[in-house]
Amino acid sequence: MISRTPPVYIAVIGGSKATGGILPVAWQIGQEIARRGAVLLCGGLGGVMSTAARGAQEAGGVSIGILPGPDRQDANPYLTYSLPTNLGHARNVLIAHSADGLIAVDGEYGTISEAAIALKLGKPVVGLSVTWRLEGVAMVTTSQEAVDLILQRIKKCGV
Amino acid sequence: MISRTPPVYIAVIGGSKATGGILPVAWQIGQEIARRGAVLLCGGLGGVMSTAARGAQEAGGVSIGILPGPDRQDANPYLTYSLPTNLGHARNVLIAHSADGLIAVDGEYGTISEAAIALKLGKPVVGLSVTWRLEGVAMVTTSQEAVDLILQRIKKCGV
Amino acid sequence: MISRTPPVYIAVIGGSKATGGILPVAWQIGQEIARRGAVLLCGGLGGVMSTAARGAQEAGGVSIGILPGPDRQDANPYLTYSLPTNLGHARNVLIAHSADGLIAVDGEYGTISEAAIALKLGKPVVGLSVTWRLEGVAMVTTSQEAVDLILQRIKKCGV
Amino acid sequence: MISRTPPVYIAVIGGSKATGGILPVAWQIGQEIARRGAVLLCGGLGGVMSTAARGAQEAGGVSIGILPGPDRQDANPYLTYSLPTNLGHARNVLIAHSADGLIAVDGEYGTISEAAIALKLGKPVVGLSVTWRLEGVAMVTTSQEAVDLILQRIKKCGV
Numbered sequence: 001m002i003s004r005t006p007p008v009y010i011a012v013i014g015g016s017k018a019t020g021g022i023l024p025v026a027w028q029i030g031q032e033i034a035r036r037g038a039v040l041l042c043g044g045l046g047g048v049m050s051t052a053a054r055g056a057q058e059a060g061g062v063s064i065g066i067l068p069g070p071d072r073q074d075a076n077p078y079l080t081y082s083l084p085t086n087l088g089h090a091r092n093v094l095i096a097h098s099a100d101g102l103i104a105v106d107g108e109y110g111t112i113s114e115a116a117i118a119l120k121l122g123k124p125v126v127g128l129s130v131t132w133r134l135e136g137v138a139m140v141t142t143s144q145e146a147v148d149l150i151l152q153r154i155k156k157c158g159v
Numbered sequence: 160m161i162s163r164t165p166p167v168y169i170a171v172i173g174g175s176k177a178t179g180g181i182l183p184v185a186w187q188i189g190q191e192i193a194r195r196g197a198v199l200l201c202g203g204l205g206g207v208m209s210t211a212a213r214g215a216q217e218a219g220g221v222s223i224g225i226l227p228g229p230d231r232q233d234a235n236p237y238l239t240y241s242l243p244t245n246l247g248h249a250r251n252v253l254i255a256h257s258a259d260g261l262i263a264v265d266g267e268y269g270t271i272s273e274a275a276i277a278l279k280l281g282k283p284v285v286g287l288s289v290t291w292r293l294e295g296v297a298m299v300t301t302s303q304e305a306v307d308l309i310l311q312r313i314k315k316c317g318v
Numbered sequence: 319m320i321s322r323t324p325p326v327y328i329a330v331i332g333g334s335k336a337t338g339g340i341l342p343v344a345w346q347i348g349q350e351i352a353r354r355g356a357v358l359l360c361g362g363l364g365g366v367m368s369t370a371a372r373g374a375q376e377a378g379g380v381s382i383g384i385l386p387g388p389d390r391q392d393a394n395p396y397l398t399y400s401l402p403t404n405l406g407h408a409r410n411v412l413i414a415h416s417a418d419g420l421i422a423v424d425g426e427y428g429t430i431s432e433a434a435i436a437l438k439l440g441k442p443v444v445g446l447s448v449t450w451r452l453e454g455v456a457m458v459t460t461s462q463e464a465v466d467l468i469l470q471r472i473k474k475c476g477v
Numbered sequence: 478m479i480s481r482t483p484p485v486y487i488a489v490i491g492g493s494k495a496t497g498g499i500l501p502v503a504w505q506i507g508q509e510i511a512r513r514g515a516v517l518l519c520g521g522l523g524g525v526m527s528t529a530a531r532g533a534q535e536a537g538g539v540s541i542g543i544l545p546g547p548d549r550q551d552a553n554p555y556l557t558y559s560l561p562t563n564l565g566h567a568r569n570v571l572i573a574h575s576a577d578g579l580i581a582v583d584g585e586y587g588t589i590s591e592a593a594i595a596l597k598l599g600k601p602v603v604g605l606s607v608t609w610r611l612e613g614v615a616m617v618t619t620s621q622e623a624v625d626l627i628l629q630r631i632k633k634c635g636v
Binding site for chain 2: 412
């Protein structure tokens with residue numbers, strides 16, 4: 001448990017249609033985030049987002065989903081809290097603003113846009129199992145490394 | 160405790176510079192929301208927002224602040240979770256989308272804009288100690304009435 | 319023709335389903351705005367928005383529609399330029415930010431939200447044929463009065 | 478002159494601090510866009526944005542700047558029309574929605590976020606003098622090629 005108030009917010013961003021080996025990775029990241037006492041932010045939909053939220057839930061953690069549509073019914077069932085925005089892809093920018101650091105898992109253009117805005121805002125971004133490359137995204141190979149590194153970089157940012 | 164998943168989200172909207180008799184009303188609304196097991200949403204700043212969040216916190220409840228600026232430091236200290244959006248007044252529209260129902264306490268143009276969008280979206284809005292009038296806002300005189308009525312109307316909406 | 323650069327931007331806000339006597343009023347406002355050399359802003363859809371844009375077009379003026387949806391096809395055919403935003407009702411806040419002054423004709427909750435945000439931003443708002451009341455909205459009875467008054471108040475604001 | 482109504486909208490995105498050889502490229506792109514009768518969209522600030530707008534202006538074309546801040550005074554002086562949004566980086570998403578196609582010149586994270594959202598929306602993106610790479614961005618080496626290619630791809634998209 002991180003002894004701080006307010007909590008650290010880590011966004012897990014990535015593909016809504018991720019499958020296969022990606023999903024256990026997302027689940028483990030959710031678990032790790034919860035174990036460290038951080039809040040998991042995500043886009044609230046499926047794939048990486050729902051699997052990470054499930055990981056957090058199963059470890060007793062808290063997740064908040066920031067949804068692109070107007071309807072809470074679209075939220076995945078593992079979120080502790082869900083916030084429909086009706087802003088479409090502009091909700092990606094919200095996630096970058098609300099997170100202290102971001103972990104990208106898989107994902108395509110939407111994920112890249114979130115990572116790019118976060119880097120523009122000076123926030124740390126870690127990548128795992130991503131097929132794209134963006135300067136400034138620190139690549140790691142395990143879930144534990146991802147969460148270790150993002151927390152370390154968030155601390156350096158003085159959050 | 161409301162036995163439902165996901166929780167009901169009640170936004171408390173109102174003046175960031177409210178003073179005097181308004182603040183105990185906001186505090187009591189926060190307390191009532193927490194006691195019913197609902198999540199309190201607000202704009203995350205001072206006045207009605209911080210006092211309602213304090214009421215919720217002191218009753219063991221959860222509050223989420225959706226901030227207009229880019230900086231979590233601007234959040235009031237009573238929020239359980241805070242989400243900086245950097246969207247300025249457009250965050251008012253987010254609050255209307257994320258709430259199942261809204262309680263307006265005091266407030267001026269910003270509060271009216273939130274109430275108007277919520278009514279446009281078909282969501283119930285209750286008003287207490289407001290000096291403005293907007294058709295469709297149900298006026299009440301006590302904090303308990305406000306929370307009773309908003310929960311009753313939310314149920315009718317089938318949330 | 320107002321001899322200034324950049325141009326003055328006047329938003330015409332109001333009901334997308336306005337009918338009857340409202341439409342000639344909206345058309346005349348569009349005509350007046352064009353004759354003064356101002357740019358007409360609107361939400362880009364039907365009713366008051368399309369009729370005002372038609373008025374501006376027929377007087378040789380320029381109109382810009384800021385659309386709530388993602389699709390330019392939804393724009394009314396009288397706009398000189400159309401900008402789909404996919405922001406839903408949050409585009410109302412954009413109109414308030416982009417306008418130097420606003421004229422409300424008819425309209426309901428959406429229109430009230432735009433007027434309220436504009437007033438919050440310190441921008442002049444004039445109302446014509448509206449059934450609602452909002453403190454700070456100057457009521458007039460003719461199209462010419464509406465445009466005269468909004469231009470006069472914009473000048474006082476030093477735009 | 479493209480004989481169509483409504484006009485084609487081409488966004489020129491890129492660095493607000495671009496210097497040196499980048500600027501003549503941006504200027505030429507603005508010229509080319511204006512010559513083809515398309516509307517130039519941009520973020521309204523300096524560097525690539527202002528230089529492209531100047532190019533369009535000097536060729537008699539029209540440019541619209543969608544500004545991140547609340548203040549029209551921040552617009553570069555070459556825009557035909559300017560729209561302050563106060564949405565911060567979320568205005569990047571607006572540009573992607575409002576453009577039929579985008580030309581990226583130089584630029585960093587903000588530009589990448591715009592390109593990524595546009596590609597997500599299925600819109601063509603052309604890159605010129607960019608140091609970053611994003612799958613799906615068609616690289617060209619001259620201003621004329623950039624405008625030729627974007628117009629050709631926009632037509633294929635059936636705009």
